Amino acid sequence: MMKIQEIRELIKLVDQSSIDEIEIENDGSIIKMKKQSGVTLVETPLVTNVPTQQVVQAPVAQPVVAEVKQEAEQVQPQAIADENLHKIVSPMVGTFYQSPSPDSGAYVKVGSKVQPDSVVCIVEAMKLFNEIEAEVEGEIVEILVNDGQLVEYGQPLFLVKSK
Structure with a gap:
């Protein structure tokens, strides 16, 4: 599972790039980002064996x-x-x-x-x-x-x- 800081950095990179949509699979979780009118959306489907958020x-x-x-x-x-x-x-x-x-x-x-x-x-x-x-x-x-x-x-x- 990606750490919150890694996700934030990824959002910044996508926001600053010309990429409109990206999907990343990492350790069983999938992160999809899509630009729409200057707003970056982040979707993270729940993985059953991993708690929703672990703030380490x-x-x-x-x-x-x-x-x-x-x-x-x-x-x-x-x-x-x-x-x-x-x-x-x-x-x-x-x-x-x-x-x-x-x-x-x-x-x-x-x-x-x-x-x-x-x-x-x-x-x-x-x-x-x-x-x-x-x-x-x-x-x-x-x-x-x-x-x-x-x-x-x-x-x-x-x-x-x-x-």
């Missing part, structure tokens, strides 16, 4: 989201503790990298001095590598995310003690 991903996804929120909540009280610290935040959603390549050293470490135009990390979004600058003169006090971690728009990445 939802329980798995919930704890992961909760863990991420807990990490963010743990970071924020530290950032607020010292008002002299400047937060360098992510300007976009993407993947955080401390160095320009896996073989290279990190742009900055705790204790590194930075200028406003100093590159402190890269955030990859849609296969584009965006260099993030410090935008303030000072010293890196704390790195708030791990290399290769997904970051959200506005998420603090570094704490800088500005001069």
Whole structure:
């Protein structure tokens, strides 16, 4: 039986393509999709030996989201503790990298001095590598995310003690 996410992706692909109708058979279940005036219909006949819906991903996804929120909540009280610290935040959603390549050293470490135009990390979004600058003169006090971690728009990445 196909997972709900797979069906959603299939609907998007069919919707964006020039295909008007498609029928897919997978593990005893049949999925038929037909475009009619811009609306995509999905029909899934019931298979007697398979329950109508098993939501396997939802329980798995919930704890992961909760863990991420807990990490963010743990970071924020530290950032607020010292008002002299400047937060360098992510300007976009993407993947955080401390160095320009896996073989290279990190742009900055705790204790590194930075200028406003100093590159402190890269955030990859849609296969584009965006260099993030410090935008303030000072010293890196704390790195708030791990290399290769997904970051959200506005998420603090570094704490800088500005001069």
